Amino acid sequence: MPLRHARPLLLVIGLLLTLTAVPAQADVLTPIVFVHGHQGSAQQWQSNAKRFSGNGYPDHLVHAFEYDTSVPTNDRAIAELDAFLADVRARTRSSTVDVIAHSRGTTVVHAYLATGATGVRRYVNVDGRSSATLPGGVPTLALWGSAQPNGSIGGATNVYLTSLGHTETTTSAAGFAHMYRFLRGRDARTTLVLPEPLVRIAGRVTFFPQNEGVPGVLRLWEVREGARVGVPRTMTTADGSFGPLLVDSGTHYEVEFVRDGELTHHFYFEPFERSDRFLRLQVSKPGGIGDQVDRCPTHTAVTVVRNREWWSGEDRLEYDGVDVLAPSAAPKLRQVLAAFAFDDGCDGVSAPGVALPAFTGLPFLTATDTYLPTTPAASIRVTEHARGTDGSRTVVVRNWPSDAHAVTVQFKDYLDLRHT
Numbered sequence: 001m002p003l004r005h006a007r008p009l010l011l012v013i014g015l016l017l018t019l020t021a022v023p024a025q026a027d028v029l030t031p032i033v034f035v036h037g038h039q040g041s042a043q044q045w046q047s048n049a050k051r052f053s054g055n056g057y058p059d060h061l062v063h064a065f066e067y068d069t070s071v072p073t074n075d076r077a078i079a080e081l082d083a084f085l086a087d088v089r090a091r092t093r094s095s096t097v098d099v100i101a102h103s104r105g106t107t108v109v110h111a112y113l114a115t116g117a118t119g120v121r122r123y124v125n126v127d128g129r130s131s132a133t134l135p136g137g138v139p140t141l142a143l144w145g146s147a148q149p150n151g152s153i154g155g156a157t158n159v160y161l162t163s164l165g166h167t168e169t170t171t172s173a174a175g176f177a178h179m180y181r182f183l184r185g186r187d188a189r190t191t192l193v194l195p196e197p198l199v200r201i202a203g204r205v206t207f208f209p210q211n212e213g214v215p216g217v218l219r220l221w222e223v224r225e226g227a228r229v230g231v232p233r234t235m236t237t238a239d240g241s242f243g244p245l246l247v248d249s250g251t252h253y254e255v256e257f258v259r260d261g262e263l264t265h266h267f268y269f270e271p272f273e274r275s276d277r278f279l280r281l282q283v284s285k286p287g288g289i290g291d292q293v294d295r296c297p298t299h300t301a302v303t304v305v306r307n308r309e310w311w312s313g314e315d316r317l318e319y320d321g322v323d324v325l326a327p328s329a330a331p332k333l334r335q336v337l338a339a340f341a342f343d344d345g346c347d348g349v350s351a352p353g354v355a356l357p358a359f360t361g362l363p364f365l366t367a368t369d370t371y372l373p374t375t376p377a378a379s380i381r382v383t384e385h386a387r388g389t390d391g392s393r394t395v396v397v398r399n400w401p402s403d404a405h406a407v408t409v410q411f412k413d414y415l416d417l418r419h420t
Helices: 008-021 042-054 075-092 104-114 173-184
Strands: 032-035 062-065 097-102 120-126 140-144 157-160 199-208 216-224 227-237 241-247 252-258 264-269 276-284 302-310 316-319 336-342 351-355 365-369 379-385 393-398 405-410
Touching (some): 032 075, 032 104, 042 173, 042 302, 062 075, 075 104, 097 104, 104 120, 120 173, 216 241, 227 241, 241 276, 252 393, 264 276, 264 393, 276 405, 302 316, 302 379
Parallel strands (some): 097 120, 120 140, 140 157, 264 405
Antiparallel strands (some): 216 227, 216 252, 302 336, 316 379, 351 365, 379 393
């Protein structure tokens, strides 16, 4: 596919930096396995997997372990992690792995290492569990963000990044810099997500938060200002897995996911500038969070996801110029990663920025009463103004009626490269 929209200078710089970042032949790399936290998935690994890739790690050495966080205990996750790590070691022919865990994932890893498990060379504990001693005696880096500002692991290298959000600590360039230095014994050549001349995407459609694959049909559309262009690429998946698919690095895309008798899901993205194997298209099981959304033919329901917390007053999230993040919608303590917007009660009236009660007790989620009419057929401009930058980023979606359709926008959690 021609890269007609790519920024040539950035691509050339990115390619040169990527080539210079490849380690020497004698420099042996250890496989890395990321373990997510509560209600998490491989999504929290997307950005830093790209950063490791840009610093010379080949795809076959970068992995994500996913488990069902709707289960209140960790016994099953611990057993599955044991098997997963053994499989990674076997496939990579490596006697050891490095493990990076976030939040609840740190409890899973601490328990796993306490069994006397061998084969973990180094461990990174991100804004999660404290302990008096090194977990399993494994050399440990502990990064502490705003959720655990007083955390500590005895004998570890403890680093405090308490100005960062709980998830931001594990997805950010700052967190990556410490991870890389600890695992490699030297600074990374770059903490940017470098552009590539050829970009491929792959991932899974999964139930949230079970991380269970969902069968169905996917269609990948190019979109301009929310309108579909040309003919889609269509694929059927038996287990939710898809790709790799070659995409244009300057183009916006929509992935449509269809399964019999269920809502049609529409996922919209910022342009992909680097290959990504950890895309997650998350849908809700019957009885799940999706059932809390009021649905009717008169309005569009949109979920916006970003793996960098939304903070009211410092971030803005706008629908056609109207900010929905008033203080009650996304305070820092809520650590909001996903913001739902729909017409509460289907009454055609908005209450921007007022958090809806059904969501206020759920971790990492918020929702606001936002009326986005479906007639006439039109587009909706979803814009973020991210803290720490004077820029904005916009993804344009179609105003699909919510009684039959669900819309998700996925913003990147990094600010290295901006598409405005």
